[in-house]
Amino acid sequence: MSHYFDQTVWVLGAGQLGAMLQHAAVPLGINVKPVDIDAAQTPTLGHADVVTAEREQWPETQVTKVLSEHNNFTNKDFFATIADRYKQKSLLDKLELATAPWQLVETETSAAQLHENLGDKVLLKRRTGGYDGRGQYWLKAEDAIQVPAGWHQESIAEQAIDFDEEVSLIGVRDKSGNCFFYPLTLNLHQDGILTASVSPLIRLEQYQPAAEQMLTKLMEAVDYVGVMAMECFRVGGKLLINEIAPRVHNSGHWTQAGSNISQFESHIRCVAGLPMIQPSVRNNNFMINLIGCDLDARWLAVEGSELYWYQKEVRPGRKVGHINFSKVAQPDIKVALEQIEGLLPERYQNTISWLRQQLLD
Structure with missing residues (x-):
């Protein structure tokens, strides 16, 4: 008897997102296989298999040709639209969704x-x-x-938008058209790279209904299945869409520690046709991206830390891992931030200060 459902989910791309999708699928009994787009050997797909992607665009290789031509490539037509910012912006305008x-x-x-x-x-x-x-x-x-x-x-x-802050919404839509959402996430970008995320925040709750309405409209318009991320600028009481990502997203990594169903499990459930329910969010959650940092075993000794190391070559400006924290009380948050601050490069001082401001002030 098979240990898995009679279906394989193939992931176009074998980076960290594909690896985390694979990891999240194991408890579900779903066989997920990320595929390097430059692999020498092309995969053999079954008729009932499903294809998804960890990236918006890809070059034409033998691997991408095989995967993208499969009859069950979820959201295939949408990728060409979203990967081109001109087409993406044109779609948002057509749907009357606010953008810069x-x-x-x-x-x-x-x-x-x-x-x-x-x-x-x-x-x-x-x-x-x-x-x-x-x-x-x-x-x-x-x-x-x-x-x-x-x-x-x-x-x-x-x-150029003079925004108050940057937020994102991780939405999920199953094959029956049901939509589910995680709380809005507050994000810090430094040098154009996401450095830290916090969710949930009580003060962001007032923007949640409008954000869900916007993302629901988009997902329904393109009959989307799976996880979609919507990055927004908050300008006063209004949200402007900055970018759309048709996949699991860096700003949703906190869900691995802070929800009963992570964004990765949500995506697999939906593309594989498994039942999906509203995720339950617990505690105060924050994520720190590890950018151009060498692996440090001392991170594992920080109270409550959950390390995800991508096993990539360390280069300046490259995301090589992240650390999640899910904390109940402010004293616990304070201790964790104090412990991790001394173990990160000096450039992270602004990141830790920002986290303290959002979580402790």
Whole structure:
């Protein structure tokens, strides 16, 4: 008798997200196989198998060709839309979902035109690729800088938003169209890279209904199945969508410690057609991204720490792991932050100060 359901979930991509999907699927009896897109040997898929992805876009290789052409590639048509920021923004406009004012950078578009339409500070974003602060270029009227070569037709321009803070919503939609949500997450970005997340926060509860309504509208419009992340700017009492990720997301990693069903398990349940329920969130949760840090065994001795190490080569600016904490009381949070602060590079002092401000003040 099989130890698994008669179905394999293949993950296009074999990075840390694929590994965490695989880890979350083991207790469910689901066989999940992340696949390196450059693997020398192509996988053999069964007719009833399912394909999902840990990334928005991918080059054409023998592996990606086999996986993307399978009849059960979940959300296949949506990836092409979401991976192109021009198409993504156009869809949000069509659905009347609030986002930063923007326009396509066309062949004849000048910096002067962009400033006239979008303001003195304009952010260029590559239509495809670019994450963690990459693939972006600032145009400031005071600097009199022109649109750089190679960015016409290949980028969009956004108005700089003077936001109060950055939040994200992790949503889940099953094959029957039922939607489920985790609490809004407050995020800290440094140098364009997510450094820390906190959830739940009582003061963010007032924005939860509007955020759920926005993400529900998008997921239903594209008949989405699985986990989708919506990153937003909060400007006063309004949310503006910054980016959409059609997959499990870094800002939802805290759910591994802070919920009975993590975002990874939620995604597997939905794409595999297993029953899904509303996740229960417990305690005060925060996540610290490990960026360009060497592995340190002392992290394991920090009270309540849950380390996830990605087993990747350590390079400056590269996410190589994260640590989750799920704490009941402020004294416990204080102790954990004191202990971890001395074990992280000096550049994390601002991160720890931010966490103290959100969790203890």
